[in-house]
Amino acid sequence: ELGKVSNTIYDQAIDVCAKLHLWFDDPNNKYLQKAFYFSEKNKAGVLLEAIAAAEAQKFAGIPDSLLAIEKNLKNKIAIYETQLGDAYDAEQEANIRAKLFDVKNAYNKLIKSFEHNYPKYFEMKYSSRYASVKDIQSTLPPNTALRSYFIGESLISIFTLTQDSITLERSEKPEDFDFKIYALRHLITSSETEDIKQLPLKSYEFYKMLFPKPLPENINTLLIVQDGNLGLLPFEVLLTDIYKGGIISFNNYPFLIKKYAIAYSYSANLYYKNIKRTIDRSNETHEKAWLGIAPVFNNVANYTVNDFFITPLPGSEKEVKTIDDEFVKHNLPADVRLFDDASEAFIKSEAIKKYDYLHIATHGFVNSEKPELSGIVLANNKAGGNDGVLYTGEIYNLELNTDLVVLSACETGLGKVMKGEGIIGLSRALLYAGTNNLIVSLWKVSDISTSKLMIDFYDNFLKGKYNNDLRFKYAQYLQQAKLKMIKENKFGHPFFWSPFILVGN
Numbered sequence: 183e184l185g186k187v188s189n190t191i192y193d194q195a196i197d198v199c200a201k202l203h204l205w206f207d208d209p210n211n212k213y214l215q216k217a218f219y220f221s222e223k224n225k226a227g228v229l230l231e232a233i234a235a236a237e238a239q240k241f242a243g244i245p246d247s248l249l250a251i252e253k254n255l256k257n258k259i260a261i262y263e264t265q266l267g268d269a270y271d272a273e274q275e276a277n278i279r280a281k282l283f284d285v286k287n288a289y290n291k292l293i294k295s296f297e298h299n300y301p302k303y304f305e306m307k308y309s310s311r312y313a314s315v316k317d318i319q320s321t322l323p324p325n326t327a328l329r330s331y332f333i334g335e336s337l338i339s340i341f342t343l344t345q346d347s348i349t350l351e352r353s354e355k356p357e358d359f360d361f362k363i364y365a366l367r368h369l370i371t372s373s374e375t376e377d378i379k380q381l382p383l384k385s386y387e388f389y390k391m392l393f394p395k396p397l398p399e400n401i402n403t404l405l406i407v408q409d410g411n412l413g414l415l416p417f418e419v420l421l422t423d424i425y426k427g428g429i430i431s432f433n434n435y436p437f438l439i440k441k442y443a444i445a446y447s448y449s450a451n452l453y454y455k456n457i458k459r460t461i462d463r464s465n466e467t468h469e470k471a472w473l474g475i476a477p478v479f480n481n482v483a484n485y486t487v488n489d490f491f492i493t494p495l496p497g498s499e500k501e502v503k504t505i506d507d508e509f510v511k512h513n514l515p516a517d518v519r520l521f522d523d524a525s526e527a528f529i530k531s532e533a534i535k536k537y538d539y540l541h542i543a544t545h546g547f548v549n550s551e552k553p554e555l556s557g558i559v560l561a562n563n564k565a566g567g568n569d570g571v572l573y574t575g576e577i578y579n580l581e582l583n584t585d586l587v588v589l590s591a592c593e594t595g596l597g598k599v600m601k602g603e604g605i606i607g608l609s610r611a612l613l614y615a616g617t618n619n620l621i622v623s624l625w626k627v628s629d630i631s632t633s634k635l636m637i638d639f640y641d642n643f644l645k646g647k648y649n650n651d652l653r654f655k656y657a658q659y660l661q662q663a664k665l666k667m668i669k670e671n672k673f674g675h676p677f678f679w680s681p682f683i684l685v686g687n
Contacts, residue, residue: 188224193334195220200339200350214348215315218341218450221332222312225407225449244300248292253579255289260575263554313454319345321457323653325400330407330450331392333359338391343450344398353391362388363411370419371625371677378675382425382435389420389438403654404442405687407450416624416680418444418664432674439668443661445654445684448610456686459618460652463538463585470538470585471515474502477524477544477561492559497629498543501590504633505541505640512644526560526568530576535583540617541636543590546608556608558589577611584617586656586686590636609685619656619686631667631678638663654687 199217208214262282269275322328322345332339338353356362366388369381392412397404406417418439427434438444447453476498486492502518509516517537519528524544528534542558549555557573564570589608609622621639623632642659660682667679 190335192220192224193332196332196334196339197337200352203350211315211348214341214350217339217350218315218330218343218348219312221330221339221341222450224332225330225409225451244296248296252289252292252296255285255292256579257576258285259289260554260573260579263575264573266554313451315343315348318450318454319343319348321454321653322405323403326403326405326654327397327401328405328407328450328453331409331412333410333412340392340394342397344401351394353394356391360411363415367414367625370416370680373675373677381676382421385419385421386424388415389422392417392420393422402442403657404444405453405654406444406446407448407453408446413446414624416676416683418683419676419680431671432676433669433671435668437668437676439661439664439680443654443657445657445687447685448613452613453687456618457653460585460687463618469515471517471536472505472509472539472541473534473537474506474516474518474541475524475529475543475560476502476518476520477559478521479545479562480521492545495544495629497633498590501543501633501636502541504637508637508640508644514644522561522563524561525563525565526570526572526576527563527566529560529572530566530568530580535581538584539586539588540582540584541588541590543633543636546589546623548608558608574608574611577608578614580612580615582612582616586619586621587612587617588621588636588639589623590621590632613685619684621656621660621682621684623681624683625677625681627681628673628678631673632682634673635663635667635679635682638666657684657687660684 196217199213199220202208203211203213203217206213259282262278262285266275266278266282269278318328322343324345326344328341328343330341330343332341333355336355338355340351340353342349342351362384366384369377369384372378404417408415418437420438421436422438422441423436425435447456476495478496478499479492479494480496480499499520502520506516506518519525534540545559547557547559554573554575557571558577560570560572562570589612609620612620639659642662643656646655646659664679667673673679
């Protein structure tokens with residue numbers, strides 16, 4: 183409810199600022215900058231605050247013994263929240279709720295003591311300000327535009343930031359806007375001839391709505407800050423022109439991916455934090471290590487997780503081994519953990535901290551109503567009291583130092599869409615856990631085509647590893663891998679190449 187109320191308030195504030203910009207002399211775009219500020223206030227505030235608190239813990243001088251207590255309480259909260267989602271009757275639910283209440287109360291008291299006893303923690307946690315338009319512009323390469331969307335009651339507000347400009351466009355929002363999003367998702371993922379025939383027109387209609395005016399000609403990279411259910415759509419599949427060529431080859435379609443490398447973020451401020459870490463990490467001198475994880479599930483029999491039947495993924499073994507071989511050829515450190523070694527216990531261990539790139543090829547599942555029950559399926563290995571599933575709550579408690587996590591699995595970019603926060607799911611948990619960039623999927627994917635896309639992505643990554651400008655390199659590597667699949671046509675249908683999106687740069 184609070185999210186809906188704040189969304190309405192910010193919608194009205196953006197409208198007022200937009201009108202002031204038109205009615206009065208605004209040479210420095212101060213009204214547009216204020217409108218952008220209100221749009222940002224409505225995006226990922228809870229996630230930004232959580233990340234600020236996590237960063238504050240690292241540098242506030244809190245003793246390791248107290249941080250261990252804090253971590254233990256967070257683990258218990260994650261366990262109880264997962265159990266709560268699985269409760270089979272009212273009595274069990276009430277019992278778990280009571281335990282969860284006590285643990286959360288203890289956790290909140292501990293955090294309050296941090297704030298009281300460690301002034302630097304309090305200062306770092308609460309002093310984080312929103313980055314200004316100029317701050318964000320200073321981080322954008324000359325050929326990159328940030329496009330931030332705000333879905334209002336009747337209008338879609340579209341902010342575009344480049345190095346030296348800010349503009350605001352507004353499109354009429356259809357009454358059945360969310361239905362149209364789900365309808366387009368259906369067309370993108372369908373192999374039915376009639377659906378494929380409808381795709382060009384419907385995709386072009388969305389393009390005109392979301393890109394009412396052309397971008398500057400020098401732009402070749404886009405950072406998309408989505409809003410609401412727009413987070414369920416890969417912008418790469420939008421058609422930039424009317425296509426009437428019939429179903430000949432998807433390579434003939436004027437997909438947006440042909441014009442732009444595309445990355446996504448939950449907010450411009452989250453991007454700002456992300457790009458600062460990217461620059462900091464580029465100065466690290468140690469050799470960057472890659473880890474591939476694939477349970478494969480070759481010998482599974484009647485193995486189900488949350489009513490989801492686990493099928494073998496033979497392509498995932500080839501996928502991680504091929505990528506591992508390429509890293510070795512480039513004299514870069516790489517490890518692979520397959521079958522029972524691809525365990526939940528290992529990912530939760532201290533050993534995971536040494537890897538800069540983490541690639542997990544497995545099954546994933548999403549519970550849109552109860553995001554805490556979304557998870558990544560690992561080896562059916564109960565070592566250390568684990569159940570073989572890394573749930574969202576458990577991911578929040580990981581300590582990653584990765585520049586990139588690739589979830590080569592189904593639906594890992596989905597979750598519960600909440601007003602003002604975006605998609606609540608695995609992606610947000612991994613960003614909180616410490617990764618800088620993510621590649622995740624928006625629907626159930628094909629084992630074979632996914633393997634091809636990932637191998638091509640890493641091939642581009644390794645060949646372009648020493649580019650001078652590290653910003654948006656992953657977006658470019660992923661774009662080239664997708665274009666190759668479209669051109670070769672076997673996996674040219676957007677179902678195969680468009681589900682995987684980059685969150686970050």
